[in-house]
Every structure is written in C-alpha cells, then in structure tokens.
Amino acid sequence: MTTIAWIGDGELGVDRVGGKGRSLDTLHCLGLRVPEAFVVTTHAYRQAVGDKLVAEIDRRIAALGTDPDPEAVSSVSDSVRALVIAETADHSCDADIRAAYQQLASRLGQDEPAVAVRSSSAAEDSADRSFAGEHDSYLWVLGVDEVSAAVRQCWASLFTARAISYRARGGADVDDVMGVVVQRMVDADAAGVFMTLNPVNGDRSKVVVESVWGLGEPLVSATATPDRFVLDKITGEIIERNIVQKPTRATRNPVTGRGLATVPVDEADHSLPSLDDTQLRQLLDIARTVERHAGTPQDGEFAVADGEVHLVQARPETVWSSKPAPRITSATGAMGHVLSALTDRN
Structure with missing residues (x-):
C-alpha cells in the first residue's frame, strides 16, 4: 500500500x-x-x-x-x-x-x-x-x-x-x-462556487454561480458578498446577474509570499462583474459535465486565472438532492420533453 x-x-x-x-x-x-x-x-x-x-x-x-x-x-x-x-x-x-x-x-x-x-x-x-x-x-x-x-x-x-x-x-x-x-495553487483573478440547481427553490433546470475577486476563501467563509449569476442549464442563457460592490480581494500575502491577505481592489473594478460571459459558459459546461457523470446535483469550487476556469472541488449537493425531483408540467412540446428528461435523470 x-x-x-x-x-x-x-x-x-x-x-x-x-x-x-x-x-x-x-x-x-x-x-x-x-x-x-x-x-x-x-x-x-x-x-x-x-x-x-x-x-x-x-x-x-x-x-x-x-x-x-x-x-x-x-x-x-x-x-x-x-x-x-x-x-x-x-x-x-x-x-x-x-x-x-x-x-x-x-x-x-x-x-x-x-x-x-x-x-x-x-x-x-x-x-x-x-x-x-x-x-x-x-x-x-x-x-x-x-x-x-x-x-x-x-x-x-x-x-x-x-x-x-x-x-x-x-x-x-x-x-x-x-x-x-x-x-x-492557482493565483486566481476570480473564484467562487457553482451549484447545478437553484439552492433557493431546488430548480434543477438552473445553474447558480457565485464569485468574488481573487481567491474564493472570503466567499466560502461567508465574509464577503459575491456576485450571483443564474444560468439556464438547457438553453445556456444567462438569465440573472446580480453584481455587487467588491472593494477587496483575497490573495497571496504580498509581504511574506505565503498565506492569505486581504488587499484593496482598484476603484474602477469595484462594480465590475467578477466573471465574464465566456467564463460563465465555461462553468455551465463544467456543471453539466460534472452532474451528468455523477447522476445527481453537484456543488463545486473553482478559480479563474488567465481567463481559464480551474476546478478545485465538486461534491454532491445534500439539501435538495435528497428530495424527489418534481416533474415539470408547465412546458409543452419539445421543451417539455427536455425538461422532463432532465428531472428524471437527476
């Protein structure tokens, strides 16, 4: 061994x-x-x-x-x-x-x-x-x-x-x-978490992404308010963007070169989204792949460096996944079949 x-x-x-x-x-x-x-x-x-x-x-x-x-x-x-x-x-x-x-x-x-x-x-x-x-x-x-x-x-x-x-x-x-x-260690420009369902209502046709500037530690420890994006898992559309003020970011300690420090963000970047549309679509593809393989909703952690998304964790979602997936009946025709297949698979 x-x-x-x-x-x-x-x-x-x-x-x-x-x-x-x-x-x-x-x-x-x-x-x-x-x-x-x-x-x-x-x-x-x-x-x-x-x-x-x-x-x-x-x-x-x-x-x-x-x-x-x-x-x-x-x-x-x-x-x-x-x-x-x-x-x-x-x-x-x-x-x-x-x-x-x-x-x-x-x-x-x-x-x-x-x-x-x-x-x-x-x-x-x-x-x-x-x-x-x-x-x-x-x-x-x-x-x-x-x-x-x-x-x-x-x-x-x-x-x-x-x-x-x-x-x-x-x-x-x-x-x-x-x-x-x-x-x-990924020297992250931005980082965050994603869930392959909406944690507010358990909607499995959505992917929710939250992100901050720099490393994701302040988000994971709930000491920073993140940007929040909601994506449609089926159409790929970004259907919700909630961009917050982000005056600081977590990064490598600039004095010691090790451990973490909180540093100011340039004022012009405070209100900018921490993820662009290309990165969000990368995350959507990642979320779909991870969930499809696992066969159950997932949440994950990621870091973005040089425009590329690096995946540093994924695990089963444990709250809504334990509940039966509701059959969606409000959609008809081809979209209804797609949505039903999605909830049946999960």
Whole structure:
C-alpha cells in the first residue's frame, strides 16, 4: 500500500485518498481542468498515527459518552489535535511527502511551488453526509517543511469538536481516516462556487454561480458578498446577474509570499462583474459535465486565472438532492420533453 497517489492516476477510491482526493481524480479523468496535485493517502495517515495513538484517541472520545457536553467536546478536541501533531512529529512517511512535493516542483518547473494543502477525510463529501469546510485547509504553502507541517495539521483536523461530537453520537466510526491533497495553487483573478440547481427553490433546470475577486476563501467563509449569476442549464442563457460592490480581494500575502491577505481592489473594478460571459459558459459546461457523470446535483469550487476556469472541488449537493425531483408540467412540446428528461435523470 502506497503513501502517495497522484491525481490523474485513475481509480483512486475514497478509502485510499478520501472524498476530496477521489473527487479531484474523477474530475481530472473527465477531462476537466484540475490543478496538478498528489494525495498523501489514508495509508500514510494510518502508518503515521499508529495503533497506540489510535487507541488513546478512541479512549478519550469514548469517555465523552453518547450525549457529550459541548465544552467537554471542545476540550477533548483540543487535546487530541495537539496529541496527533506531537506524536507524528517524526513519522515514517515524512520522506515520501517531501519527495512527492519535490516531484511536483519538477513537474511544474519551479523550485518551491505554492500549494494548497487540503484535508480529504474518507467520510466527507458523500451524498448522505457532508463535512464540507469542517476539516482544515492551508493556502499558499511554500517549501517542503511547510508542506510537511500542514499535512500533520490536516491529520489533526480529523478531530474537530464538531466531528468528535458527531462520532460520539454514533454518526461515524471513530477510526475514520484522513487523506491530504497537496495541489498547485492557482493565483486566481476570480473564484467562487457553482451549484447545478437553484439552492433557493431546488430548480434543477438552473445553474447558480457565485464569485468574488481573487481567491474564493472570503466567499466560502461567508465574509464577503459575491456576485450571483443564474444560468439556464438547457438553453445556456444567462438569465440573472446580480453584481455587487467588491472593494477587496483575497490573495497571496504580498509581504511574506505565503498565506492569505486581504488587499484593496482598484476603484474602477469595484462594480465590475467578477466573471465574464465566456467564463460563465465555461462553468455551465463544467456543471453539466460534472452532474451528468455523477447522476445527481453537484456543488463545486473553482478559480479563474488567465481567463481559464480551474476546478478545485465538486461534491454532491445534500439539501435538495435528497428530495424527489418534481416533474415539470408547465412546458409543452419539445421543451417539455427536455425538461422532463432532465428531472428524471437527476
């Protein structure tokens, strides 16, 4: 069993590379533009953590009981995360992680490429339960030492307070494992999310796109108001545009060259749309492709650089997808058949 897997190898199962890793590999194999990446596999996690540490973690979580107090959960989370970081300081897979980063640097023709280091739990992003945003991710990470440290931080984030509480109540096995994606950082001019249905009413004939200037972190963390576009999945028409004032953007820290910083946007760009029509149509094609392959509504994350859309995540939509798709009866003729086929497929 290997400790490193490369996105694009194909047939990377969730048990090996976690939900995010499996999704990225699938997207790459669909021919979509996915930034170069490798995954520190769940086997590496198991090997680095070891049976003794797993037993101690299990003991601390089991001591919470099945209806734990939030303060107790938070305390256990803090102690377990610190324990994982301390006990994996000299783990046996570290050389493999460093070698993979150097191989990525060679592929990209850079000495120290900036990467995103993202948690990829085996439990996340499934259709029936989602840990989206629950585990840690680190952006603009530079060099082998920082990558090595960020991987261990991601391993420790398997034991956030929310995740521990979920497990204590029987919502997941306590021996859940963590893969970690190490992916080329896209220096985004704009970024955002898309959903292959309208999250307001569940309309599956629409694609909704939200975007901001720079990196998408402020949007994902709900600290910025995005532009919002609604596209018709069948005709391709952009039927709604809601452009907001966007005075700042998230980008690489201009002082340190690593991590994130919020910087002003040129005043002339405050009220401009963060995506043009060409990019929106790229996103529509991506959304159609991802949903068609998955057979169920999806939401995804993207970054735009040099006019091209890069897909950095896609996962099942978990709210409206659990409800029956209504048969559309208001349209007749050829369009009625198209709409009915669309809802039947989803």
